[in-house]
Amino acid sequence: MSSATLRNGEVLSPVVTPFDADLAPDADRLVAQCRWLIDNDVGLAVFGTNSEANSLSVGEKRRLLEALVGAGLPVQRMMPGTGCCAYVDSIELCRAALELGVTRVLMLPPFYYKGVSDDGLFDAYARIIDGVADERLRIHLYHIPPVSQVPISGALIERLLARFPGIIAGIKDSSGDWSNTAMMLERFQPQGFDVYAGSETFLLPTLRQGGAGCISATANVNPGAIAALARNAVALEAAQGRNGGTAADDAQAALDQVRSVFQRFPMIPAMKAAIARAANAPDWARVRPPLVPLDAAQAEALARELDAIGFSISGL
């Protein structure tokens, strides 16, 4: 067990990307969504898996990031996804971010080839860092083997930290495997390498082991409550809860209940359907292929299940 001390944490959302009738990204709507997230104290991990980032071109991502920064959203709360299959694309996106004053990025490994070596993945990250050539860069590795099928091992993190201290700044662990998150919290968080859980399911356990917070899909729809647990973790942990645990345990349980509903549906279309309903904006339900929107029956079932637990999205 780690002897780490629980601290207050940070929550970011892989912001879902709105599309117009031609499936072009809707920058104005994205700006409004990001403003609402920031108002709920949730940071902007735009261009994540849940943002359908890999269904966007490099140019589309650049233009959206320019729109967000141009709208005055806080660059220090951003962590755009910049990891592409081609390292030259990753360099371009990182440079574009830095030119806009955005220093934190979340970076997938190149994900087309499978079964690649740590040597090859190290070289990919090294070439990006050398190509960007900007000491301000802060890379958060993105470990999401269920989707990327290219895991980031502890041995690789160790090598990257040794070679690029400071620039290699943390990780999002979307493995869904708590033992992996715990390993990284134990081995790397003490070196100032920020470990973010890949879902709020593991938010409290992550904070209790000294982690940084979470970057979670569901923060798109339940931002206020998730951010409140992270922001007030120390105080909630010190307060008595209702069921023999702490108030933090109660807050975590409430988050889990909401997430469990969304997890019963295809996550990205379900979140967009919920936002479409809350904002009374059916356009929000659009996704780019290969994803498909919820069908009418699914959307109705989702609404019913959310109503049943008394959950609604407010302020949209």
Place this chain on the structure above:
Amino acid sequence: MSSATLRNGEVLSPVVTPFDADLAPDADRLVAQCRWLIDNDVGLAVFGTNSEANSLSVGEKRRLLEALVGAGLPVQRMMPGTGCCAYVDSIELCRAALELGVTRVLMLPPFYYKGVSDDGLFDAYARIIDGVADERLRIHLYHIPPVSQVPISGALIERLLARFPGIIAGIKDSSGDWSNTAMMLERFQPQGFDVYAGSETFLLPTLRQGGAGCISATANVNPGAIAALARNAVALEAAQGRNGGTAADDAQAALDQVRSVFQRFPMIPAMKAAIARAANAPDWARVRPPLVPLDAAQAEALARELDAIGFSISGL
């Protein structure tokens, strides 16, 4: 069993991409390599898996294709890979090809999201076809589940053929699963949908079931012999072989022996190492990350094993 008649076939190579010291694509060297392949009667499936195509940006691929066409290489022998994660990128690459007079393309499905539905994949291909909006387009689907992790099912092919006859022109089956290739030969080849085996291992069986040929990595290093079997299949099948089979069987066995050596090494770096040795051009061994070149011991072992079977690449 199919009652198809064996016919002479076509061989294409997913041409390996040469890189300069900065790992920028070397267009001149690629042009020379493609010319050598054409001289060996092998078509140019540039920007395939073995081309490290997903380690190239859209812009890099466009510029390379312009160089190949500009150098006078035959557009009717080309089948560039144009399938990207973002359908907008696939549209851009298809349009660029058509503007250059290249009508045949080989198209991966969007490959970031896993477990996607046939509805979503159908929509992805449909949006590309509608977006390109050019009746000359001839799409060959690219089924390579070991790498893409996104299979193309028979049901999906059926829907695409029904909706886009003519434009949906064929498939490369790199599943490595002969029963899948046989299913497609049986169901779809009679409709004029050209089935290419994903390796020359299945070249003769594919031709015997009426298939179109193969698109194979090893055609980068053994082009003449592979193309000769495909080009002369009817005559070779009518001639007596040495071991009780036909002369085509003997030719297939000779191809298999060469491939079996390359398959004992990481395929892409091994082919580049063999080309580097044959061309006396060490630069050819370069790969982009996440791949890594063969180390010295591997390169030596490969050379030894190829020497042992009396194989060499000539004319480079």
